[in-house]
Amino acid sequence: MSSIPEFGELLAGAKRSAVHLETRDVYYSNPRFETWQKGERTDWDDRASWWRPFHQQIADAVARGVDVRRARVVSEPVTEYIRWEHYVTHANLAAGERVRWLPRRQATDLLLPVNDFWVFDGQLMRVHHFSGDGDWLDKELRDDPGVVETCSTAFEKIWGRAIPHDEYEIK
Known part of the structure; x- marks a missing residue:
């Protein structure tokens, strides 16, 4: 795992596109989620309080002309974690990422990859590998053209059916 480049390095090398598929309803917890659970909300006017290096990496890629897209396949009614992700997606959008949501019920006839992934420039x-309860396990890098094409095609089908963030209503 240590030989796999960090996300920022992979994104910095992207020239055209970076697409991300998320398929889980629960991910490992983190302090920002726990704070949100306690009722605290982000002051979106205070960018310094929520802007992270990840957001800057996305913004830099978008400024270079990289199309950064994220599709989330979710069960409805959504979990509390997904409710929080929907709330904090404001930061992704501010960085220039495009985000869509696909209710799992609307994906029955699609073949979905079983793991979350990023694909850079279609190559x-x-x-990403997670445990059943959402804890991060590890990551792997794949460059097999058949595997990358299969997952890229699945992403595009999901993206085409998914609902843009500003139109998706949490249920």
């Missing part, structure tokens, strides 16, 4: 894929 390199970083696969």
Whole structure:
């Protein structure tokens, strides 16, 4: 795992596109989620309080002309974690990422990859592995053209059916 480049390095090398598929309803917890659970909300006017290096990496890629897209396949009614993700997606959008949501019920006839991933320029894929309860396990890099094409095609089908963030209503 240590030989796999960090996300920022992979994104910095992207020239045209970076697409991200998320398929889980629960991910590992983190302090920002826990704070949100306690009722605290982000002051979106105070960018310094929520802007992270990740957001800058996205903004830099978008400024270079990289199309950064994220599709989330979610069960409805959504979990509390997904409710929080929907709330904090404001930061992704501010960085220039485009985000869409696909209710799992609307994906029955699609073949979905079983792991979350990023695909860079349709050639390199970083696969994320999680435990059943959402804890991060590890990542792997795949450059097999058949695997990357299969997952890229699945992403495009999901993207085409998914609902833009500003139109998706949490249920």
